[in-house]
Amino acid sequence: LLSVSSFFSAKKVVPFKLLDIGEGIQDVTVKEWFVKSGDQVKQFDDICEVQSDKASVTITNRYDGLIKTLHYKIDNVALVGSTLLDFEIEDNSTDVVRNDAGETAKSTENQTIDNSEKSERRSDKVESENITLKEEKVLSTPAVKRIAKENNIKLTDVKATDKNGRVLKEDILAHLQKISADPRVKVTIPHFIYSDECNVDQVMRYRNDVKDSLMERGISLILMTFFIKAASRALQQYP
Template identity: 35%
Template sequence: MSFTMWRRPLLHRARSTIAATTARTTTWQSRVRWRVAAGTAALHTSRPAFAVKPFLLADIGEGIRECEIIQWFVQPGAKVQQFDNICEVQSDKASVEISSRYDGVIKKLYYEAGDMAIVGKPLVDIDMSEMPEDAEGAPSMPSPEASSAPAAVADAPPPPVPAASSQARADTRAGNSGRHTSLATPAVRRMVREWGLDITQIVGTGKDGRVLKEDVTRHVEGAAEPPSAGPTSTAAAAAPLQEETVVPLTPVQNQMFKTMTKSLSIPHFLYADEAAIDRLVTLRNTINHSLAVPTNPASPPPVRKISYMPFFIKAVSTALHDFPIINSRLDFADETKPRLVMRPQHNIGVAMDTPAGLLVPNIKNVQQLSIMEIAAELARLQTAGAAGKLGAADLKGGTITLSNIGNVGGTYVAPVIVTSEVAIMGIGRTKVVPAFDKHGAVVPKTVVNFSWSADHRIVDGGTMARMASLVKRYCEEPELLVSKLR
């Protein structure tokens, strides 16, 4: 066989192989181009992955790390806009309503009412996918595989919640908000939950049936009493079996524990004196008589009756002009060189015994207020404290504190200074005592006792005594106090 005849079949097979390879390459390239185009179309039509945005609980006050969820104003599926209220929270110091910063739909609540929410952690998830999509994306033809296959998992709507589950959740929430829920402070409600009690079974002795801490304790003690089992021995009746109960601290108690523990580092200087306030009694009675009959019914006064506290508060503020160091605070930014910060504002705190515990809101800029304005602001703070509605702004920024223990009945007190202040004044019970006049005759005299504590690291005894004496004089001679009003 010649060489030419042998070469022809070989060339034919080579040409066939090259043609098949070229066809497969063309088919592969077309498939790659089709898949890239399909992927580009998917990029233009899918929703953004960040449509659901976590809404974080922001810091609502000084040093607050957690707060209790009091109530929700929204539920999953609810539409919200910016500044719509989402929930109400109770911190160690105050209750605050949290509002939304976004427009969208609530997808998830991270806490139930009564849970402790952590500052900086998600509070709710808000779906912002209902915002208008980008209209600039060019449409592309869907692939056959995409048209025949189910929708992508990421684009699928969440499965509907069964009606029975939704109704059960609603029933549970309705059961938790019984007829006494609004008549108890967050601290009391938390105590009830921790003890596993039904608040509707507790008899409230507060205003309008409000359930107090004492009511919960009384209810627990009553339930712990064993039923009568007939006559017993005298020894057994005299020494009933008692068990200790572990009770966690309420948020207010926990904050008080931290604050008072820090106060142990302050060396307290104590000073007490007695003031005869008969002339102040006369002035107050005259003012209250005038308030009872307003001169302009169309513009009634902000309060109808004032106590002695507005006078005491104004007397302290007026004396601070002569002793500004009592209104200062220590700055330990450099521990080796502590500094004294002089504060021009007289933000005078007033210790209050509220249903939630001890709280100390303060009246801002007392140096600029009249006695009537102080009385009106004091009444507002007392009402808010009784209702558990004191805001964070009411509780921060104090420069000096007054504690009126006389409302309870005490005469003398050794008040404790908080670390952001250098002095505190305690006020005892006002009472009438026998005294001698200048002729030696026995006459009645109205007196009140003032007890002072000062930070002895920067306030010496002489300064504290002179400050206290000036406050005493303003209370004994209210005409002098009035002459100092600005």
């Protein structure tokens, strides 16, 4: 019989807390998640984007491990110091397991290699998904995102002029002007109409009585003359 010692790393769950992001900010709104439960992530991967009344911040990862639980949904408010999500990471402590059968040790070794290959394939898949998420993410300011949301515009459709690929306020305003000028795009503009009615029969009779004599003197008596006179009288009583 052959004795073989195998070392297995234990797992532990740790909370990922929202750290102080400065400027006296006490709470933020979760605007976008770049990960989901069950994802295998690495340090410095983008986790989520949060927004305060002063800035929009991308939270990056501090661990290598598996995401267990997301504690907030999109547009939920998170307080500084609260737990955003839970991570399952490798524990530093190790346990020694003794096997007295050589075949069992060989089987364990093969299983470890197989699990390692599966883990690498899963990591490659997760990394590919993270790259896709990053490609779809558009850098912009909270003001630009508000304009896009109010006008139902996808930021991916807006041409960014910033050297870092960030969509500026000028970019989205230019995009709005462009689609407004397109006759194929229906732009709904709210209108406000006020109307009032009054009886001007006496005014019309008086005008008909005097307009001929005034025309002989080269004067054209129009209704606007009476309206201006009425408005001036009203302003004298109600200045």
